[in-house]
Structure formats: C-alpha cells, structure tokens
Amino acid sequence: MTQVVEVPSSFDDRTFDQFARGIASWDEKLLFDAHATQWASPFGLVGLLTAGQHATERAQQRPLLTIPADRDVAHYWAKAGFFRYAGDWFELHGKVPRVAASETSDVLLGVTPVRGTDDVHSVVETIQERAAAILGDLGLEATATMGFAMALSEACQNIVEHAGTSGWVAVQTYHWRRRLGRKVVVIAVADAGVGFRHSLAATQASRFGDRWSDATALESALFHGASRFRDPGRGQGLAGITRYANRWGGKVSMRSGTARIAIVPEWDDDAPLTDGVPAFPGAQVLIIIPAQDAE
C-alpha cells in the first residue's frame, strides 16, 4: 500500500507542519506528491530531501516523488540544486528540467549535503566568495557578513557533531514584500538524525525527569547551551547563532521531533515555543536575517 504525502502548494517553514502531518507512517511505501506545488523555500527543499533520505534509509527503498508540474517551479528547484541529489533519495516521476544548478544572485548556496567537516569548510568558503552579493542585497556591514559565515558554520556543524547522519543546507535571498517589505537572507539546515531530545538525553534528561521532551531539549540547547558533551566549551554554537540573529534583527527557528522553538523578532508573529507539532525526524534549523534598511 502506498501512502500519498501531499507537498504543500507553498512549501516553507509555515507549512512544514502540514507536510509532516501527512506522513502517517515511515514504514509504508511513500509517494511525495509535489505536482501541484507552486513554490518552495530553502527550508522546504532541504526538508523534502530530509524526508526522502529518512524514508530511504528506513525502508531500504526510495520513496516516490512527483515533481512540480509547473515548468517554472521545477526549473527553480533545479536551479536551487534540488535535483542534483533528489535522485539518490527519491524515485522521480515527471520531467526533470535540464537546468544546471547555479549560484545565481538569489541562490547564495544551492542545496548542499553536509556529511563532514570538509563540507562545512566548503560551504563557508562558497558563502564568503559571495559575500559581496550578501552585502549588496542586504545593506549589511562586512562584520555582519563574517558573522553570517560563522552562523552558517555552526548550524552545519550541529549535523556533523550531533545528528548521527548527514544533512542538508541551502542559503538564499528573497524579497519579502508582503511579510516584511524587505529583502532577507535565509539559511535552512535540516537532517534526519537523532534529534535534540535523543542527542542531549545522556547529559540533560535526568535534570528534567518526566518533563524531558523534545521541547525541553530544544530549550536546553538554545537557552542554556546544553550539549551532549561534558566539556564546558561545548554548546556555544547555537548561542552564537542567536546572538548574531538578535544583533541584526533576525529570526532563529529550530524544529526537532514534536516541538519547535524560535527567537522571534518584532517583525514576525511566530510562537516562541510550540509543543506537539507533527513528528518529524532529526532537526531543522531556519535562520533569517533581514536587510538593514527598509525600502
């Protein structure tokens, strides 16, 4: 029996719960249906690859994916690098556009696998080479660009250090006309690994007893610098990311298991902590830095 999972028409962090809710069981043959999808953010694209990866690793067979019927949408997914890796984790149905992935002015970093420290170096190097584009688009100072690379590096390292499997990253700029009236740069990082609750259980769970959950694990990591390592130097990466986001009026959102936590700037209306969201494996991190001058 094949279970059909609808990919939302507009697939981003706001519709990710709807997507996750559609996956009733990872043990069945899955068909991810994106034929009617009109738009996907970097968060949506890395989230979809994560779902494909998890389904493949769990069932030892690739799930099906119907690619967007809209040619422009499929072209955009190709340009963003999605199809470079999608074939490894999905049995693709539909015509894959013959468009080479490219780092265009808005795609600062196409969908990229994060498997080890070499990949983190490579990701940071790519972003630094495109630093001028970030500066130009967002009116950020050079310091902010350097800090951006730091935040990107720390977010990717969470996969290498804690996930227990590989993951994905993508970086893109947008013009958020309706939502913010400004340009933003978005970092999306996702993995289908063990998640925060499992990763931190050995060092943190006993402090919480029955209250230990995905939500308390996220709170421990984000607000208290908790780490699975007992070294006092560990657990600073997320603090660095949130400090950076606060400094530049940005947003940080982390989803793991059945909870989501966010550092919410004044321009956004997300909840600081949402417990009981539909379960999804691993951890997904979203960092949004807005342009400094409203247009």
Place this chain on the structure above:
Amino acid sequence: MTTIDVKQVLARTVSPTYPDLVTRPTGKAVRHGIVDELDDAAAVEDVALIDFGTVRVLDISCADEIVARLLRENNARYFVLCGLTEAHRYSIEQVLERHQLAVVGRDRDGRVQVLGTVTDTVRRAFGLLADRGRAAPHEIAAHLGVPQDAALETIQEMVTLRIAHPVDDLVAIPAS
C-alpha cells in the same frame, strides 16, 4: 617573543587550501600545531603573539578550541591575539565569556584592547596601559582614583589574568 601565524599553522596541520578557521576538529588541529611551535620556542614565560591577520572566518567552535583552550591549558605564558577583525572578536569574546577568561587583542589597525571577562576597574587600568604601553602603580592609582594599595590589587588581578606583566618597577601590556 614568539610569533605564530595561525593561517600557516592551518595550512600545515589541516589543509593548505582552507582559508577559514571553522569546525572544532580544525580548531583542535590548529591548537596542537600552535602548542608544538610554542614547545619549540625557548622560554616558557615568553610572550606569544598569535597572528590572525590572514584569517577570514573564525567560528565559535574554532575560537573555543584555539583561543579558550590555549589560554586554559597554557597559563604560564602571555598571549596576545593580533590581526583581529571585529568578526573574529565576536567569536573570541563569546568563548572567553563562557570560560571567564581574558586576553590581550590587537586589531588590524593596531588598536590594543582587552577581550573577555574583566571588571570595569581592570578595563580602565588596561586602557591606561593601552594608551601608554606601560605605567607605574602610582600612575594607575591616580588614573583609577584609588589608593595605591587598591591599584596594586588591580595590577595583581591583571597579572593573574595574563593581560599585563611587571617590567622593572612598571606594569606593561605584553608585547607592547
């Protein structure tokens, strides 16, 4: 005084093609490389100038491995971090705060500052030394507006933090 170019250590210990100090394993390898160079240097009580002048990105994990661990595990030595950008400082300040450490930093324009966790009094006394290079205890006392005994306590605190050292009857910033 021993000067160590961190970018050269990165090239030697990790990869000659990496331009950035990112990831914890990279930081660890670079720290071991720095310690090896320090071991080859003559005096343990030496001042070590750690040069970040050609480093682009320094993330927090790397800063923790290189700077915080270096300070924690080599507390007989004076360290001065030079060639810093504001972004480097951002990562370094965070790890120093976590470990309640301090160190002397010099930016790419040559401005000297104390980085990390220090009291306001220590910061003000350090400011005087940064302006003059060195000062006598009575000058520090006058600058702080405190009796000399209190100034001596502040000087001792700075020496314990390894951000100043006694030179004859004066107090100086390492490598000033």
